[in-house]
Amino acid sequence: MAIVNRAEGRLYFTPLVGFLLLFLGFPAIVNLVYSVSTVNFETLRSPTITGFGNYLSVLGDREFWRSVSFSMRFGIVTALAECLIGLFLAIFLAPLLARRSVLMAPLMLPLMVAPAMVGLMYRLVLHEFAGPVPYYLFEWFGDSPAFLDVNNAFRTLVVVEVLQWTPFAFLLFYMAYVAIPLDVREAAALDGATSFKALWWIELPLMLPTLTIAFFIRFIDGFRVFDNVYALTGSGAGGSTTSLSIYIYHAFFKQGAIGKAVAASVLLFLASLVVLCVLNWLAGLRRR
Amino acid sequence: MKMMRTSLAAVAALLSSIAMPGLSNAAVTVLGWPGGSEETALRAAVEAYNGKAAETDRVELLFFNRDGFFDKLQADMAAGSSAFDINLVATYSIGRYAPYMEPIELGPDAAKVFGESVLKTMQFDGKQYGVPTDLSLHFMYYRKDLIEALMADDAAKAKYAEIAKEHLEKELQPKDPDQWTWEDWAATALYFSKQVNDESPVRYGTVLQMKNLLFNMMVFQSLPRSYGGDWMDAAGNVTIDSEAYRTSLELYKKLYDAGASPRDSLSYEFAETNAAYSAGQAATALQWNAAAADLTNAEKSPAVADVTGVVAPPAGPNGRADHIHGLGLGLNKNAKNKEGAIKFLKWLASEEAALTYARGGGSPALAPEVVAKVASERPDLVKLGEFASRYGYVMTGATSANALSIYELQAKEFTGYWSGQQSLDDALAHTKAGMQDLLKK
Numbered sequence: 001m002a003i004v005n006r007a008e009g010r011l012y013f014t015p016l017v018g019f020l021l022l023f024l025g026f027p028a029i030v031n032l033v034y035s036v037s038t039v040n041f042e043t044l045r046s047p048t049i050t051g052f053g054n055y056l057s058v059l060g061d062r063e064f065w066r067s068v069s070f071s072m073r074f075g076i077v078t079a080l081a082e083c084l085i086g087l088f089l090a091i092f093l094a095p096l097l098a099r100r101s102v103l104m105a106p107l108m109l110p111l112m113v114a115p116a117m118v119g120l121m122y123r124l125v126l127h128e129f130a131g132p133v134p135y136y137l138f139e140w141f142g143d144s145p146a147f148l149d150v151n152n153a154f155r156t157l158v159v160v161e162v163l164q165w166t167p168f169a170f171l172l173f174y175m176a177y178v179a180i181p182l183d184v185r186e187a188a189a190l191d192g193a194t195s196f197k198a199l200w201w202i203e204l205p206l207m208l209p210t211l212t213i214a215f216f217i218r219f220i221d222g223f224r225v226f227d228n229v230y231a232l233t234g235s236g237a238g239g240s241t242t243s244l245s246i247y248i249y250h251a252f253f254k255q256g257a258i259g260k261a262v263a264a265s266v267l268l269f270l271a272s273l274v275v276l277c278v279l280n281w282l283a284g285l286r287r288r
Numbered sequence: 289m290k291m292m293r294t295s296l297a298a299v300a301a302l303l304s305s306i307a308m309p310g311l312s313n314a315a316v317t318v319l320g321w322p323g324g325s326e327e328t329a330l331r332a333a334v335e336a337y338n339g340k341a342a343e344t345d346r347v348e349l350l351f352f353n354r355d356g357f358f359d360k361l362q363a364d365m366a367a368g369s370s371a372f373d374i375n376l377v378a379t380y381s382i383g384r385y386a387p388y389m390e391p392i393e394l395g396p397d398a399a400k401v402f403g404e405s406v407l408k409t410m411q412f413d414g415k416q417y418g419v420p421t422d423l424s425l426h427f428m429y430y431r432k433d434l435i436e437a438l439m440a441d442d443a444a445k446a447k448y449a450e451i452a453k454e455h456l457e458k459e460l461q462p463k464d465p466d467q468w469t470w471e472d473w474a475a476t477a478l479y480f481s482k483q484v485n486d487e488s489p490v491r492y493g494t495v496l497q498m499k500n501l502l503f504n505m506m507v508f509q510s511l512p513r514s515y516g517g518d519w520m521d522a523a524g525n526v527t528i529d530s531e532a533y534r535t536s537l538e539l540y541k542k543l544y545d546a547g548a549s550p551r552d553s554l555s556y557e558f559a560e561t562n563a564a565y566s567a568g569q570a571a572t573a574l575q576w577n578a579a580a581a582d583l584t585n586a587e588k589s590p591a592v593a594d595v596t597g598v599v600a601p602p603a604g605p606n607g608r609a610d611h612i613h614g615l616g617l618g619l620n621k622n623a624k625n626k627e628g629a630i631k632f633l634k635w636l637a638s639e640e641a642a643l644t645y646a647r648g649g650g651s652p653a654l655a656p657e658v659v660a661k662v663a664s665e666r667p668d669l670v671k672l673g674e675f676a677s678r679y680g681y682v683m684t685g686a687t688s689a690n691a692l693s694i695y696e697l698q699a700k701e702f703t704g705y706w707s708g709q710q711s712l713d714d715a716l717a718h719t720k721a722g723m724q725d726l727l728k729k
Contacts, residue, residue, distance in 0.1 A: 238704025
């Protein structure tokens with residue numbers, strides 16, 4: 001016998017469905033209409049539907065593909081770096097954190113800062129005449145690299161993103177690592193497994209679902225990056241640090257091309273949906 | 289009975305708590321220009337006004353990021369936002385925002401404070417849409433001590449001539465900065481750069497603002513203008529690919545590539561340029577006049593305040609040119625507290641407010657008799673009026689509805705060239721095509 005009957009179930013779902021329809025469904029429909037319309041700030045309430053020209057305009061724009069390339073590279077590089085460093089820290093610091101759990105608080109601090117603030121902070125920290133990093137590099141080595149010029153901006157942005165978000169990956173991995181049952185580890189030790197073998201053959205496979213989820217969450221976050229990049233370099237010299245989110249922002253606000261911006265955002269939504277479907281499929285495989 | 293009294297008290301407390309935010313809503317909210325001397329000056333003026341205004345007329349300030357300010361403002365106003373009663377407006381964007389604003393009547397005294405020509409920078413279709421708070425143009429800031437030492441040393445002069453010959457292929461001698469051509473300035477910038485001249489007392493000869501940002505194009509364009517450059521000709525053709533723009537873009541790139549400006553210049557805007565110059569490691573900087581209050585203040589810029597000179601931008605074959613535009617504050621059509629907002633705007637147009645604003649670090653363009661009252665504290669305001677009247681210009685098409693988008697386009701394409709990502713021909717071709725499209729709309 002079902003604990004909750006069908007009618008009650010529908011009742012319980014009503015607020016959630018209402019919320020989703022109001023806050024996600026309505027904007028989504030408006031977006032879909034704008035994406036196939038000619039519309040500007042003066043005609044927001046009376047767009048003219050003109051077909052798929054906005055999508056063709058976006059897909060034929062070399063700047064769109066350049067921004068997709070930037071977002072893809074940024075998403076993959078930062079997600080990989082955050083997961084690898086986070087995993088190392090989780091395993092390396094686990095014995096220490098088991099005794100001194102209070103150390104977790106300072107390790108989580110970077111997560112508390114708004115990404116835009118992080119961008120502004122590094123704009124100051126890396127300034128040749130006001131920042132401590134170039135100051136000490138000049139003091140010690142007589143020179144300092146241009147952290148934000150066109151050749152180094154990508155690397156600098158990656159480092160800033162990784163410094164802020166590695167604690168997130170670390171937290172997930174640490175929780176997964178300490179959740180591994182003690183008897184599994186004891187059984188491996190009794191069978192003569194070395195620490196490395198236990199890690200490689202037992203602990204990492206048990207942590208694999210968390211590793212996968214963390215990688216995809218960080219990839220999605222990195223792919224849609226806006227705040228800290230915009231605060232630190234804007235869209236970069238010649239548009240060299242234009243992420244897909246910045247491209248959409250520029251099209252919407254700076255060019256007033258609302259239909260084009262919304263069409264690009266619909267494409268971003270579809271790409272995110274594909275990633276989530278892959279994630280769901282992987283989770284399904286695991287359950288089977 | 290006791291329960292009844294308690295309930296009534298609870299209801300009264302509840303009603304008062306609801307009413308309190310209502311009272312605070314009666315204040316006038318002003319959306320100002322963030323992050324520069326304009327913000328500091330507006331804060332000072334508002335503090336003076338609030339000191340004597342009635343509770344319901346008090347002014348609250350609202351600021352958001354300078355980057356993309358006008359685009360966000362347009363979105364807010366088009367959506368009928370009433371989050372602010374008074375908003376910023378600029379000469380180059382009045383036509384864009386006028387449909388969402390209400391004209392105001394400032395009274396006869398305003399003309400005595402600012403003069404008719406300055407009031408006109410805030411007019412559209414013959415109506416007054418704002419109180420002019422700041423006139424913006426550019427100064428060439430330079431280190432008097434360094435230039436004097438250069439002019440007094442024959443060996444240094446010879447080195448200067450050698451550098452000018454090698455990098456600019458010109459026979460040049462050091463000159464008084466007020467007599468500089470752009471080539472003289474470039475030679476000076478190269479001479480004072482460690483990368484070119486390892487005996488230079490400072491690290492860089494100049495600080496170029498080269499970030500992909502529309503305001504940096506306003507700083508840059510006085511160079512092509514002095515070579516005869518313009519956005520359009522009399523027939524309405526886009527002329528951005530002129531020889532004047534080519535020469536000017538190449539000169540900036542030459543200086544950047546030679547190390548005459550910090551390597552991070554491609555991420556520099558107003559604040560970074562101020563920080564670089566005030567650190568005492570740059571010999572010159574073409575910068576907004578708004579920086580004068582900080583760069584010549586011994587407390588804020590102790591390393592350079594006493595040795596900083598100010599002249600108009602250097603001359604080209606067509607003489608000197610200095611970009612001008614005005615910033616001001618006007619009335620939002622959807623203001624919640626129009627009465628209070630109009631009171632504040634009228635006060636802002638008074639002599640008392642203008643002088644408070646000037647003393648607070650702002651840059652109002654004031655009538656001669658008014659500016660005389662702050663001339664000892666703000667000598668730069670005297671220069672402001674002088675340079676604006678002698679060298680001020682507006683590019684043809686720079687007041688059109690898409691003027692800001694054109695600046696954005698130039699910023700992206702020109703920084704692409706300066707950073708070596710595209711050729712000069714490509715940068716100018718892309719800019720021309722984009723401008724033709726934007727000016728057609």
